[in-house]
Amino acid sequence: MSQEPKRGHFAKEKGEVILREHEYDGIQEYDQKLPNWWLFTFYGAVVWFVAYWGLYYYSDTFKTAHQLVHEEIIAVQQKKDAELEKTLATLDNSTLVHKWATDPAIVSAGEATYLTNCSACHGADLSATMVVGAAKIPLPGLPINDGVWKFGGKPMDLFKLINKGSPPESTGNNGAKMQAWDQTLTPKQVAEVISFIIAKVPADFKDIPAQ
Ligand code: HEC
Known part of the structure; x- marks a missing residue:
């Protein structure tokens, strides 16, 4: 050193x-x-x-397309859940029968949704049949205008059935089950379709009191 x-x-x-x-x-x-x-x-x-x-x-700079799509799907699902929650919070049997089903704009919106998504199986006239020449042939769905409600006849029973599809315990109509419509329709559209059904067969819902 x-x-x-x-x-x-x-x-x-x-x-x-x-x-x-x-x-x-x-x-x-x-x-x-x-x-x-x-x-x-x-x-x-x-x-x-x-x-x-x-x-x-x-930021999204380094995310893969896969991650972005995945996040998008989760966000859409959360939005749908929130929307369902919001719609359900204001919805009940009485509101559907006495407010929604008596509003012509809601009923005609429901009719349009019905004719696009439902009539193929339940018939344009709700009878679950189709007229072909002189013959009436049955469609896969159950009749909606026969006064019989397989899964409960209250509007909110229908709301659940249409949103979630046939319950797991159902063996279906001749084996045919109904899909869950909450992937296709918004809660508002489902409520509109129910309003259309109520307006078509009001006798089935006359026991539901106004609030
Ligand atoms: C691909 C055929 C098909 C389409 C389309 C369809 N359904 Fe259904 N629906 C069925 C079947 C099958 C059943 C019976 C399900 C079961 O028994 O599990 C059913 C049952 C029902 C019921 C119960 C009827 C009763 O008498 O208890 C209602 C209400 C209903 N559907 C409404 C709708 C609405 C509203 C739409 C349109 C958004 C729709 N369905 C579209 C096939 C269909």
Whole structure:
């Protein structure tokens, strides 16, 4: 050792070698000013880390198409659940019979939805039959205008049945079950369809009191 190095907190100049002032268990530490290229790389990496971390976790920049679609599906499902919750909160048998089913705009919206989605199996006239020439052929669905309600005849029973489809314990109509419509229709559309049904067969719902 030619010369005892200077002591100090840290090196301040290029090429300077400092023996730092602290000493623990006989261990001493050198300090030397790091070259600028090294420091720039280091600080650059720190900045890059912060930027990358932000982009990775808080933006869509590095997400795969698969992740984006997955997140989108979850968001749509949550929106649907929230909508169902909201619609259900304001909906009950009495509201459907005495408010919705007496509003011509709601009933005709329900009719349009019915003719597009339901009449293929339940018939345009709700009888679950189709007239072909002189013959009446049965369709896969159950008649809706026969006064018989297999899964309960209250409007909210229908709401559940249409949203969720045939209950698991049902053996179906000649083996045919109904799909869940909540993947196709919004809760509002389901309520409109029920209003249309109520308006078509009001006698089945006359016992439901107005609030
Ligand atoms: C692909 C055929 C098909 C379509 C389309 C269909 N349904 Fe059904 N629906 C059925 C079948 C089959 C049943 C009987 C289910 C069972 O017994 O499990 C049924 C039962 C019902 C019932 C109970 C009827 C009763 O007498 O108890 C209602 C109400 C009903 N559907 C309404 C609808 C509405 C509203 C739509 C349109 C959004 C619709 N259905 C579309 C096949 C269909």
